[in-house]
Amino acid sequence: MRADLDENEGKKIGGGSGKTEKPLEAPNCGIATQAVYTGVISSFLYGYHLCNLNSCMDFIALHFEWCKSTVRADCLASAIDGGLINAILYLGAAAGALLVGRPFMVNSGARIQLLISDVFFVAGGLFGGLAIGIKGLLLSRLFSGIGLGISAISAPVYIAEVSPPECRGHYWCMFALCTCYEVCSCCCLLAAELVGLPQDPPDMGLTMRNDWWWRAILGLPCLLAGFQFFVFKYDLPVDSVTFLVRQGRMDEARTMLYKTYGRPPPDLETGLGDSNAAKLELKLKDLAVVAAEAGATRPITIIQALQDPFLRCSVVVGFFLASYQQLTGINALMAYSNTLFAQAGIPANSLTLASVLMCVANVLVSVLSTKLVDSLGRRTLLLWGSATQTLAMASMVYVVHMLPAESQGLMAFLFFSLFVVSWNYGLGAITWLWLSEIYPMEIRGQALSACGVIKWISCFFIVLIARFLNLHLSCVLFGAVSGIGLVGMWLWVLETKGCDIEDSPMTPRSERSTSILLGPGSNHASPNSNKHLRMMMSDEPPQQGPLYARVD
Secondary structure (H helix, E strand, O other): OOEOOOOOOOOEOOOOOOOEOOOOOOOOOOHHHHHHHHHHHHHHHHHHHHHOOOOOHHHHHHHOOOOOOOOOOOOHHHHHHHHHHHHHHHHHHHHHHHHHOOHHHHHHOHHHHHHHHHHHHHHHHHHHHOOOOHHHHHHHHHHHHHHHHHHHHHHHHHHHHHOOHHHHHHHHHHHHHOOOOOOOOHHHHHHHHHHHOOOOOHHHOOOOOOOOHHHHHHHOHHHHHHHHHHHHHHHOOOOOHHHHHHOOOHHHHHHHHHHHOOOOOOOOOOOOOOHHHHHHHHHHHHHHHHHHHHHOEOOOOHHHHHOOHHHHHHHHHHHHHHHHHHHOOHHHHHHOHHHHHHHOOOOHHHHHHHHHHHHHHHHHHHHHHOOOHHHHOHHHHHHHHHHHHHHHHHHHHHHHHHOOHHHHHHHHHHHHHHHHHHHHHHHHHHHHHHHHHHOOHHHHHHHHHHHHHHHHHHHHHHHHHHOOOOHHHHHHHHHHHHHHHHHHHHHHOOOOOOOOOOOOOOOOHHHHHHOOOOOOOOOOEOOOHHHHHHHHHOOOOOOOHHHOOOEO
């Protein structure tokens, strides 16, 4: 169902009264904006956990004497233990992503999922800050990883659903601006590096400050997660209109839709009053139809979706993009950037500063990228970002082979910074926005959960392997994967800019009848589908003559 309403300013009411209506726009500081800013805390927690060990892992090794020394942290035992502590985060994240796809989590909605992730973040922070050995550190990273896996899926879905369509790209870039490699981006990475600055330089060994500051770094997420939990639970318990409609709570959905656009709900018994109110009612009716169609379908598994020609392409391409985002090595680069910079010749007392400056460059590019998502489009940014990543790593391979050692440090900083910022405005900012837009409601939760599992398993292996690679091999691996993925995106990724979230070019509703799972003759139609459809559509407003346009 689609309402053929003119959204342009100057549309007349009642066919010729001469009165004009302002275009339908959400207020800049309305309830959707407040909800998005609260959701951005999840993105900070996401990125912070991916980067917070970069500046303190050596001091943890010295504190627990993994190398049987308080001055040396570069032995094989330290590499293995440090690699496991870094990588187990991603196994936990895979478990969290798998958990998101369970029916009780899907039915609870994205906001409740974020609250659950906050509980795991708090537990992880407490275990990390109070750790007395490697077992405590592993448990800390595992719990934090579960929270990370949940929030990496739930936060993008929450922001996409709670944001008005005309603002979704802008709000998403606010999310990407504070997300570090789920979408991990610049501000949280910068904060994670800044938190490590008070530590003394690594070449000074285990000073009094270095002996305890890592506990503060690992425990900081408790405060942020606790704050978000309080706001989402008590101060701003805002569920999306899509979720409320899906739950059959139409009165609450109508109230929230009007609040999103800064308008009071109309009295349906006395009439809607203006064309903008009619547009909102038609938006609500469209959501009700989509929800009814989803509710009239039995649960669809990913295996079944792969067997349906209508859904197969979107599922496979989603898996490809989710794995490609991590196999480019972005998390490994950020987790071990100090080590790679040291191999390139940057002095020990400047390693963390180099990582901070790389993040500052990332922040500046991210601010610019907020203007590009809806102007250039998702596909364009993905292609340009991946092409630039490939070029940056190819240049680094040349630097390692051809330039003298004293020149490699500066060039490593420049090309690593180029790699990070290009990932941020491409794969970082776009991947999960694009994935949240391509799946129909019937499989969105299951598909995003599966994509999350694939993403984090890919990340686990690349981070663990990269721990044992030198500078040259790391650049070769990251550059080769970036180049191969660039070709795959050029072949398979379609543009979704301006598309309705329930009518993606990957799964257009006009071709839904060809689906063996979603088509009219589907065996997955629920026996109560007609009853469910009538229930969802029973709460529709009375029509007000010319205020309503034709509805197909």
